[in-house]
Amino acid sequence: EPEVTQTPSHQVTQMGQEVILRCVPISNHLYFYWYRxxxxxxxxxxxxxxxxxxxxxxxxxxxQFSVERPDGSxxxxxxxxxxxxxxxxxxxxxxxxxxxxxxxxxxxxxxxxVL
Amino acid sequence: AQKVTQAQTEISVVEKEDVTLDCVYxxxxxxxxxxxxxxxxxxxxxxxxxxxxxxxxxxxxxxYSWNFQKSTSSFNFTITASQVVDSAVYFxxxxxxxxxxxxxxxxxxxxxxxx
Numbered sequence: 001e002p003e004v005t006q007t008p009s010h011q012v013t014q015m016g017q018e019v020i021l022r023c024v025p026i027s028n029h030l031y032f033y034w035y036r037x038x039x040x041x042x043x044x045x046x047x048x049x050x051x052x053x054x055x056x057x058x059x060x061x062x063x064q065f066s067v068e069r070p071d072g073s074x075x076x077x078x079x080x081x082x083x084x085x086x087x088x089x090x091x092x093x094x095x096x097x098x099x100x101x102x103x104x105x106x107x108x109x110x111x112x113x114v115l
Numbered sequence: 116a117q118k119v120t121q122a123q124t125e126i127s128v129v130e131k132e133d134v135t136l137d138c139v140y141x142x143x144x145x146x147x148x149x150x151x152x153x154x155x156x157x158x159x160x161x162x163x164x165x166x167x168x169x170x171x172x173x174x175x176x177x178x179y180s181w182n183f184q185k186s187t188s189s190f191n192f193t194i195t196a197s198q199v200v201d202s203a204v205y206f207x208x209x210x211x212x213x214x215x216x217x218x219x220x221x222x223x224x225x226x227x228x229x230x
Contacts, residue, residue: 033217043160043206043220056215091160095216103150104218106160 002026004107006092012113016081021110023075023092031095032075033104034067036060038088046090049075082114117142119209121221128197129229136192136224138207144168146212149183149190154204154223166190197228 005024013019025032034046047057049067066078075094079086089111093104118141128134140149151163164174166183174181178198182191194201204225208218 031216035218042222043208043218045217045219048215048217050215056217089158093218102216103162103165104216105162106152108157108159111158 004092004094004105006090006107006110008110009108010111010113012115013082015084015114019079019082019112021077021079021090021092021112023077023094023107024073025075025092025094026096026105027073029094029096029105031055031097031102031104032067032069033093033095034077035091035093035106036088037091037109043091046077079112082112084114087112087114117144117147117209117211117219119207119219119221121205121207121224123224124222125225125227127227127229130199131196132228133193133195134197134226134228136194136205136207136226138190138192138221140188140190140207140209142209142211144211148210148212148216150208150210150218151181151190151192152206152208152220154206156203160206163192194226197226199228199230202226202228 007022032049035043037043047061048055064080068076089109091109092107095104096102120139147168149166153161178195180193204223206223207221210216210218
């Protein structure tokens with residue numbers, strides 16, 4: 001069964017460094033998402049992406065964040081200058097289309113630790 | 116804006132007991148979709164069920180059942196004859212009809228099933 005994959009599973013970085021989190025969505029899916037879960041808290045929407053552009057972003061997704069689909073299969077989240085409060089689990093999700101029966105499927109997550 | 120409330124932070128049961136996880140949602144839209152996701156200790160988010168606002172039929176899948184009631188804005192989840200492997204955080208989520216379908220999650224309920 002196709003699934004969303006994410007790499008790395010755990011990333012440790014120093015404050016102020018840039019990180020890139022990678023996701024490979026399910027191959028025939030068209031809508032892509034990033035969510036964040038700070039330890040012990042709820043899952044929060046960051047950004048949605050469709051047709052090579054951001055379709056919606058939350059207030060969390062400030063200028064330090066960017067997303068890209070560089071090669072038609074990968075979907076990346078970049079944090080330019082990490083802060084301590086960026087430490088969280090980051091989930092990528094994908095969705096086939098805009099149909100009512102379509103569901104978002106999540107990857108296993110990348111745990112980002114900012115020191 | 117939409118909101119999902121899971122009032123139960125933690126529930127602890129003994130194996131084979133039935134347990135119901137509560138979810139109350141708020142939205143002014145008439146078209147919306149409700150979900151339950153399971154997050155086991157390994158951290159991934161596993162899709163369990165989706166319900167559409169125009170379909171109030173309750174559903175049973177093995178030991179799992181869902182009770183959707185628009186009159187009380189609730190979408191409760193029952194596990195019958197719980198097992199230790201059911202131990203996880205369970206998230207209820209809501210999305211509105213529209214092209215982005217971003218998910219709004221509740222804070223989750225930690226279910227511990229003791230042997």
